[in-house]
Amino acid sequence: MKSQWKTTVSSVFLSAALLASAVPALAAEPGKPAPTQASASAPTAYKLTNDLQVEMKSVLNEKTTDGTRLGAVVRMKNTSSKVVRVPEYEVRLKTKDGVEFRLQASLGSSRSIQPKSQVELSYLATVDSGEGVELSELRWVDIDVYVYPKKETLQLSVPVSDLVWNGTETSEIPSASVKKWGEAFTIPSLQTPLEFKTTNISRDTIGTKTNSVVQVLVTNPSTKRQTLPNIALEGKSGLQTYDSNRAESSLALEPGEKKYIHFVIPTELNTELEALNVVTAERYIDAQEKPVTYNVGRVHIMLPAKQADALPVHGAYAFGDAMKMDPLNELIHPSMDVSLVELHMQQNEDDAFNTAIAKFKLTNKSGGPLNVPAFATDLVSSDGYTYNGNRQGTTTLRVLPNASYVVTYSYILPASETGEGLKLALYETHGASAAAGAQASGAKSQEAQASAADTGASYKSLLTAYGVKLQPQPESKDELKLYPLTVKVNNWEISAMFNQQQNYNYRLKLLLDIEQEKDVLLDRTFSQLQFDMYDNGGTLINSVKSPFVGENKLQKGSNVINFNADSMQLDFPVTVKVYESFVNDKGETAKRLLTTFKQ
Template sequence: MKINWKHTLVMFILSVSLVIPSAAFHVAADEKYASTTTVKSYPLTSDIKVEVKSVLNETTSEGGRIGTVVRLYNDGDRLTGVPEYEVRAKTQDGLEYILRPSQANPKNIQPKETVELSYMTVIERYDVFSLIELSFYDVDEFVYPKQEKKIISLPISDIEWKGEKAVLTDPSTMKTWEDKFTLPVLSTTLTYKPVSLAEQNTPDGPMTIVTLLVTNTGDKKTVIPDFRINGKSENKIYSGKRIEKDPITLELGEENYIHYAIPIRNKMDLKSLSVLTPEDFVGEDNKHTEYLIGRLTITPPGANNVRFFMNQLSQYEWSKPIQIDPLTKLIRPDISISMVDLRVYESAGGGFKAAVAKFKLLNKSESPLQVPEFQTVLTSISGNKYQGTRQNTQVKTLIPNISYVIYYSFIIPNAETGEQLAMEITDGKSVEPYNLPLAAFKTKVMDETDDKDAAFYPFQVTLNDWAKSTNYTMGQGSMPYSYKMNLDFGIKLQDEIVVDQSFSKMRVEFADTNNRIMASKELSFTGDNKLVSGVQTIEFNSDRFETTIYLRMYEIIDTPFGEARRLVQTVKR
């Protein structure tokens, strides 16, 4: 009997894509499962030790599927052939089933090396049964009668996995949200800590994103191995997927995040999270059968509502540097980001409102740095989330020691007051189309005060004086009245700050006592014709003579739904 073997290095595990098993699962939902997190080894020969990594016993549409993966370790000092033993699984009622070896199994073991062997069989049996033993037999088929000798029997009842609906009951496999954990069957030096559970809409539909912080506690660099996290509600399993597509390698003591997307709309529906590892079997027709083995169950945080979420956040202090996650690669440590303004704008027709947040970016290094393209999300106390739209900018580089101001707009309902808000800074570039959390804090819309100088941040705008004159011209048709407005502005840029050409603008608007618009003009803070200190003259004609005219000054921005404006000041002459 010839057995092929699959080779696996102990300290380096290749990342492969997780897949959903192709066969349907029909295991009873209330079936219990107990497991331990330790992996025991046993002597198979004088030089080879064996340990059972995985045991599968599930009912499929094709019958009972029994599978196992074992590891062999060569403790000798020379190349050793894999023993050509027959592997059998024994049930609790005394029946034995011969398992066929995978075509991918390796044939030899190098000194001090570990290899993995995969076995499987499918039997026409649909009742529920349990496995208690995995045995290795030395079988001689070339004599009559056939001779066989049992080499070793290994207990497997505690590690048997009965499919995705099985329930872990061993306390060592049941973790709370606050617990750190390891997966010894994959690596003993990597620890995992759940850190966030967030909902977001994606092109693939609503997702709940699970974030784990991974730490390498070993003495050499290690690749984060491949495993799955599934979500379980009251009566349904939701298959998750790792959203990082490339392998992640951690140096000694290094930390990094991994993320899983679970297709469930409301994270409150999650009763538990299952951590599962993938296995693979290659049949005689070279067809791959992939399946999952449950390792741990994580209880997600309790029914935390939006108020609980906000209560965990610190109140933001205007213009102070935001504490960005230090592990992010999107925003360099040399870039300081602060929020300097958050106000509410409205459309001219009153069809929508927009909250507009202005952020100041400062390059503290001595070299130019790329402008980080972070995303923003605004959450109201009622639980509504509003995705920020980034200002359409041309600037790509931050100059050393000069601040750059950019705004984000959020379309909000007219009923939103902006009194209790949470602002989230996210990374939408690293693993598109998902947004990964980088920072979050409590905030509110800024109060409108009598200090109008700072209303156009980062520009200080002061209306020093306003003079108007009116002339009547005979024979000028329907517009005989000519108005000349002289607006004396003081314009000053705060600190060493630059803005993009697409930054917000000022609109001055003249209206009569009946609120009828007589004339308006846009004034830009950038470009060749930018607004500067001094007198700005605006002339227009009208069909009527007005003794009283109102001057209204607006800040205007562009949003995906059109222009939004904010009234800054009204003056009467």
């Protein structure tokens, strides 16, 4: 015995008149599909009457709390030169086992179609049953109620099994819609020629929440200006679905133009996305004039086994080489080279984590000053974890012509991180973080900063990425490398003095040679040397910072570092650890051990 089905019918209105050129339909037997001669990428048009054709936009078969929601959205075209009424046929969805479900036409939908135009019609029904259904056809049936028994004539049957969207809570995905990561695709059902291609997915962690940002390249191959359709993205992890926010609310592309769009997907901290659904919203109004909105999937994109493997890298990086930037980026001037000149990682003695420090050289090859770009950076480990970089707190405003400037970033990594197989990614930031970066560097106008801050949510767009190796610590303890400086310690001496307060004070005397790379500029924002003095028991006596620019700067020749310890007891031996240090944009001091003196 077949299950009893209770059908709750809702009406819907979704109609829009669009000018479109008609395609003559081929002849067909009554009730059988009559496809027109159209390109393979375009939706197939079927002849309904001599003057009308229909195209499938979407078919829905989704389980809800009320049962199973069945729906269809079609475009009906008038190919004639006169106004044509929409036929009062019954529209039904047929299952593979032969059961037919009647759908109701949209509330207030168009009853007629202008010449050479089309309307969009939506149909919906909710079936109250615990069993699922498998849909096979969408049917238009003419009912003659003036004869007894009533006579039914099939006018058109369209196969839909390959078009059905079963909702986001199921793993049943139409095979035709599945794409690999980075594979280009179109969405013909939306009547747009635009081509889409996923290019990167990055991850930002804020507290216990993580934002995954998906970057998609959009190309307009047509000869006309095109507007981005209203598409959205869903992240999938198992049967869990995560909605996204599209960063660009509207976008238009000129013929041949390429632009990026970005989708921000909030997830839990350790969520690993496995796939993405490209979806569009269908709007529905029931018989009580209540709107119902549901999503229909258009494309299902499989992510690599590890989300971080989606990062496109140029290959192994050679220190000092100019990085290849995305040609669509709006942050790095074409006349500015960005190169990585240092990347070190050390374990912190007092904390259970590692600190990595990277230095980037910005070279202005133009004849005029260029703004210092406030790009973001990530280190990505071999097992897929992303570590966001923190930029130095302040920078200079501009780089002079034919000169270079150095910007430093710090990263916090777990103590278990070995540094093998690291990837380095650079990003252009947008939103609140972009406004903060612009204020730190002065690289953008006040209007640009305000505009960035007004967008609210932050997202970033990939500039470039490489595989990188950590640099080893120099073997020489007397030659300190902190690009663009090489500091050679020719002699050092630790002494103690008895002052008028009857306390002991320590001082470090240094005899230095300081060499600076040609055409690389230094200012007060550059790193300092930090001297930490410890007693014989390992207790910190005092810490002193000495700059390379400005007052009390370190210079070639003799330098004296006073620790102002004011200790009542003379303690020897003592140890001085020398670090390169800077304050990042979080107000934290990041440092790298350069050498140690013990006397």
